Amino acid sequence: MSTPVQHPGRWRPALDRPALVALLLGLVGVGYRLVLALQTLPTSNSDEATFGLAAMHIAAGRERPIFLYGQHYMGMLESYLAAPFIRLAGPSWPVLRLPLLALYAVFLWLMYRLTRRLCSPWFATFVVGLLALGSERVIRDQLTVVGGRPEVKPAVVAMLLIAVGLAEHRIRHRWLATGLFGLLAGVALWSDWLIVPYLAAAGLLLVWAAPRDLVGWPGVLLVAGFALGVAPMVRDNLLAPDGRDSLSVLREISTKPGPVPPWSDRVHGGLLEGVPLATGLCPPAGCTRWQQWFGLLYPVLLAAAAVLALVAYRRAADRAGRLRPVAQLALIAGAALTLLAYVRSPLAAVEPLAYSRYLSVLQISLPAVLWPLWLAAVRAWRGTTGAVGRLAGTLATALLAGLTAAALVGTGLFVADSRSLRTEERQAHELADATRRVGLRDVYGDYWTCNRLIFNTGERVVCAVLEGNLSPGQNRYQPYWDQVGRAARPGYVLETGSSEERELRRLLGDRADAALVTEVGEYRVYHPETAVRPWR
Numbered sequence: 001m002s003t004p005v006q007h008p009g010r011w012r013p014a015l016d017r018p019a020l021v022a023l024l025l026g027l028v029g030v031g032y033r034l035v036l037a038l039q040t041l042p043t044s045n046s047d048e049a050t051f052g053l054a055a056m057h058i059a060a061g062r063e064r065p066i067f068l069y070g071q072h073y074m075g076m077l078e079s080y081l082a083a084p085f086i087r088l089a090g091p092s093w094p095v096l097r098l099p100l101l102a103l104y105a106v107f108l109w110l111m112y113r114l115t116r117r118l119c120s121p122w123f124a125t126f127v128v129g130l131l132a133l134g135s136e137r138v139i140r141d142q143l144t145v146v147g148g149r150p151e152v153k154p155a156v157v158a159m160l161l162i163a164v165g166l167a168e169h170r171i172r173h174r175w176l177a178t179g180l181f182g183l184l185a186g187v188a189l190w191s192d193w194l195i196v197p198y199l200a201a202a203g204l205l206l207v208w209a210a211p212r213d214l215v216g217w218p219g220v221l222l223v224a225g226f227a228l229g230v231a232p233m234v235r236d237n238l239l240a241p242d243g244r245d246s247l248s249v250l251r252e253i254s255t256k257p258g259p260v261p262p263w264s265d266r267v268h269g270g271l272l273e274g275v276p277l278a279t280g281l282c283p284p285a286g287c288t289r290w291q292q293w294f295g296l297l298y299p300v301l302l303a304a305a306a307v308l309a310l311v312a313y314r315r316a317a318d319r320a321g322r323l324r325p326v327a328q329l330a331l332i333a334g335a336a337l338t339l340l341a342y343v344r345s346p347l348a349a350v351e352p353l354a355y356s357r358y359l360s361v362l363q364i365s366l367p368a369v370l371w372p373l374w375l376a377a378v379r380a381w382r383g384t385t386g387a388v389g390r391l392a393g394t395l396a397t398a399l400l401a402g403l404t405a406a407a408l409v410g411t412g413l414f415v416a417d418s419r420s421l422r423t424e425e426r427q428a429h430e431l432a433d434a435t436r437r438v439g440l441r442d443v444y445g446d447y448w449t450c451n452r453l454i455f456n457t458g459e460r461v462v463c464a465v466l467e468g469n470l471s472p473g474q475n476r477y478q479p480y481w482d483q484v485g486r487a488a489r490p491g492y493v494l495e496t497g498s499s500e501e502r503e504l505r506r507l508l509g510d511r512a513d514a515a516l517v518t519e520v521g522e523y524r525v526y527h528p529e530t531a532v533r534p535w536r
Helices: 017-038 046-059 077-089 093-118 121-132 134-145 149-167 174-191 193-208 217-239 245-254 263-279 289-314 318-346 352-382 387-416 418-437 449-454 478-486 500-515
Strands: 002-007 009-014 441-444 461-465 491-495 516-520 523-526
Touching: 009 017, 009 491, 017 093, 017 121, 017 134, 046 077, 046 093, 046 449, 077 093, 077 149, 077 174, 093 121, 093 134, 093 149, 093 318, 093 352, 121 387, 134 149, 134 263, 134 352, 134 387, 149 174, 149 193, 149 318, 149 352, 174 193, 174 217, 193 318, 193 352, 217 245, 245 491, 263 289, 263 318, 263 352, 263 387, 289 318, 289 352, 289 387, 318 352, 352 387, 387 418, 418 449, 418 491, 418 516, 418 523, 441 449, 441 478, 449 461, 461 500, 491 500, 500 516, 500 523
Parallel strands: 441 461, 441 491
Antiparallel strands: 002 009, 491 523, 516 523
């Protein structure tokens, strides 16, 4: 990656051309996301606000949550990372997202190193360039604090690099490296269970690449590191009531009663919608037919990459020569297992737009998936192949160019839509200011209003969630519900024309207009003379 250059009285590493271009592309990617984070783009929501409120509680020493409030399987590492910044600067969306921007930068750097080690320098630069782009779906997965994916991706790539480094004898402190491998695996497992396929692939690569480092004290450090990383989850599950441990909750979610969509619908939603969305080729509203081509191509590329790696493995003269294809097979296996697990889920067919975020971890395998196309294109342009090879190389070049162009279009569409998104975010802040201005401290609202409102006011306003019929809703943090429930005269922050507002006005009758105190955008704020709690 770099060559030491010595001058009288100083020493500095000089980047070669691929590394320099990758650095510039990476800086563009980080700068692009920094601008978005400062403008709270993508827009915030109550899911993200729940992590922000947890970070506030951690910073104040009030809570030490292991899992997301009301969701007993999503780790809270992102809240712990944000807590020191919130303690210093106070609660705000850019401050909350700052650690994720740093995680993205680390992910880019690690991906460059891994791709360069397993493939080639200029291909590593190309991968960094693709990862620097970002449609709304991609940026939302990278910058919004909703748990799991931003931290587990660099963790897995670091684990793969440790395994490769141990096999190549590039790592001096091998014991510490195995301990770090275990720690990263444990933390990733606690943070997000979706990363399990990649953890399994990285673990198998370590067993193959450095079996001697798993014996004796290095093996002890590996286990100890894993135990330390996963300790919060283990402790919480041991203390959880029956049926509320992580495994029980996940089992309940995955076995909900109801019709199971046919395989054809799940494959369609997973491949033709999920993969292009997660890759950044489509706007958030969904993929048109011409944007679905990469979803059709993806399993073909996985198979081609696997065959290519197996051929390279067979041709290798020694164990050192087999390291690269084995590591590529680990990336391929992680992607294949992740995609298979997603396609097995009914969510792939029922709500592919909302749940395509579960496929964002496929970015880890981007080098292995695109490597066959890059090889074919390079060999054709160098003239080292026959007529069939040149034809295949031309097609591969067109596919790589099409992928880049589609990612650029997706990025451009997101930037073009940023004005309307900023308007939405501004109205959310205006709603918070208006609620405080009319003197309300305790209010009721719907799920997508409440926690966002609480975070925007720094808990100066506390909101409890109601369903459309004004019955108790999904209140993730029980103390908020209890506090509003004790208020003698709570307010109501409701979307204009929503079922909640219609029901409130029906219950208030002739007093409805008198109870309306302000309107902000698409919301109305009510403050009745007496509390309206039909569930009591």
